[in-house]
Amino acid sequence: MSLRIVVCVKYVPDATGDRHFAEDLTTDRESVDGLLSELDEYAVEQALQIADSDEVDDAEITVLTVGPEDAKDALRKALSMGADKAVHVEDDDLHGTDALGTSYVLAKAIEKTGYDLVVCGMASTDGTMGVLPAMLAERLGVPQVTLLSEVSVADGKVTGRRDGDAATEQLEAQLPAVVSVTDQSGEARYPSFKGIMAAKKKPVESLDLDDLDIEAEEVGLEGAWTKVEDVAERPPRTAGTVVKDEGDGGKQLAGFLAERKFV
Ligand SMILES: Cc1cc2nc3c(=O)[nH]c(=O)nc-3n(C[C@H](O)[C@H](O)[C@H](O)COP(=O)(O)OP(=O)(O)OC[C@H]3O[C@@H](n4cnc5c(N)ncnc54)[C@H](O)[C@@H]3O)c2cc1C
Numbered sequence: 001m002s003l004r005i006v007v008c009v010k011y012v013p014d015a016t017g018d019r020h021f022a023e024d025l026t027t028d029r030e031s032v033d034g035l036l037s038e039l040d041e042y043a044v045e046q047a048l049q050i051a052d053s054d055e056v057d058d059a060e061i062t063v064l065t066v067g068p069e070d071a072k073d074a075l076r077k078a079l080s081m082g083a084d085k086a087v088h089v090e091d092d093d094l095h096g097t098d099a100l101g102t103s104y105v106l107a108k109a110i111e112k113t114g115y116d117l118v119v120c121g122m123a124s125t126d127g128t129m130g131v132l133p134a135m136l137a138e139r140l141g142v143p144q145v146t147l148l149s150e151v152s153v154a155d156g157k158v159t160g161r162r163d164g165d166a167a168t169e170q171l172e173a174q175l176p177a178v179v180s181v182t183d184q185s186g187e188a189r190y191p192s193f194k195g196i197m198a199a200k201k202k203p204v205e206s207l208d209l210d211d212l213d214i215e216a217e218e219v220g221l222e223g224a225w226t227k228v229e230d231v232a233e234r235p236p237r238t239a240g241t242v243v244k245d246e247g248d249g250g251k252q253l254a255g256f257l258a259e260r261k262f263v
Pocket of ligand 1: 007008009010011027037039040043064065066067097098099100102106119120121122123124125126127128129130131132133226
């Protein structure tokens with residue numbers, strides 16, 4: 001079977017760097033380095049494995065991102081892992097877009113690109129909401145199978161395993177569909193030198209809001225349904241209570257826990 005796979009990947013501030021909010025209370029993405037969200041590397045990896053599987057003989061993997069100019073780095077990383085082509089939705093009017101707005105833009109870009117399967121990560125590493133896959137499935141009018149630790153495609157269906165606290169579920173849906181995969185779905189491959197060189201020649205299509213027939217007031221801070229009212233720096237971590245064990249360390253610890261009703 002032939003399969004058009006679209007993988008949604010997010011460009012996020014490097015978590016090892018100092019993350020700040022800008023004056024307009026959006027995340028400061030200018031003065032910090034960014035990278036491909038680590039949880040989306042698992043989404044790219046699973047798309048590559050589906051494409052390499054025996055059931056699929058002709059697959060094309062498109063990686064898609066909505067983000068600022070530097071978000072191209074996230075696409076390049078995914079292309080160097082083995083994806084075939086990329087789509088970058090970039091527009092100044094997207095600044096401050098909330099989850100609803102991002103799902104709207106992504107759905108339009110996915111419909112324009114054409115798809116049989118959309119693969120997402122379980123959550124981004126900055127907004128961490130974990131809502132985009134469900135919002136996308138709703139906007140595209142297709143089923144969603146989320147938080148999979150194992151996924152495969154055969155006979156026009158996607159099937160997968162979801163490991164919950166209480167149970168393990170085997171799930172399936174007819175294509176076209178949206179899936180999300182967890183960080184338990186298997187190690188993401190490192191780009192080879194050959195892959196990095198090949199990625200430089202792979203096509204990256206740039207789209208703006210006009211290309212997707214989206215009005216500026218539908219997205220960005222203006223179109224956002226959620227608004228950050230205020231931001232306060234988290235108080236610096238305190239040293240905490242140091243227990244000097246002079247034979248009564250256990251007693252002191254039990255007292256400490258009881259005082260705080262932990263026990
Ligand atoms: C600290 C912080 C707090 C925020 N709080 C809110 C809030 O409370 N409400 C709100 O509506 N918005 C909020 N946002 C904005 C929101 O993060 C963005 O709209 C984002 O694009 C979608 O949410 P998410 O990052 O949580 O995605 P998630 O729902 O966690 O992402 C799941 C998956 O969707 C895909 N994906 C997500 N974003 C993109 C993208 N830009 N391009 C391509 N694929 C993508 C990836 O596959 C990702 O693994 C916040 C952003 C930040 C940085």
